[in-house]
Amino acid sequence: MVFNVDKCKVMHVGNWEDSRTYYMEDREFSVVSCEKDLGVWISDDMKCSKQSMYACNKAMKVLRMIKRTIRFEDMRVMLSLYKSLVRPHVE
Numbered sequence: 001m002v003f004n005v006d007k008c009k010v011m012h013v014g015n016w017e018d019s020r021t022y023y024m025e026d027r028e029f030s031v032v033s034c035e036k037d038l039g040v041w042i043s044d045d046m047k048c049s050k051q052s053m054y055a056c057n058k059a060m061k062v063l064r065m066i067k068r069t070i071r072f073e074d075m076r077v078m079l080s081l082y083k084s085l086v087r088p089h090v091e
Contacts (some may be wrong), residue, residue, distance in 0.1 A: 011035060011044050060087040 003024075004056065010022050010029045022029045034050055036044040041050040062085050 009035060011042070013044050013046065016041055043089075045079050062086050062089060 005024050005027050008024070009032045011032050012019055013069050017030070021031075032044075034041060036042075041048075042056055043050055063082075066078075066081050066085065070077070
């Protein structure tokens with residue numbers, strides 16, 4: 001298997017006074033402050049604000065899609081749509 005150096009990134013977690021640069025095959029790794037891995041946003045300060053914003057925006061997109069497409073507004077149908085489509089993004 002070939003190692004793809006272009007897809008590699010470095011994240012310095014915590015209060016590092018010494019930010020080193022890392023190289024492989026004469027190429028420098030790019031330094032990032034936030035990265036998505038396995039669907040979860042990880043930031044260098046270990047706060048979950050980016051993940052929360054991502055989940056909230058995704059849930060709002062689904063809510064807007066439901067509002068645009070569903071005209072029959074029976075409470076049971078809307079509750080079922082909310083529980084099955086929106087709530088999994090927030091949880």
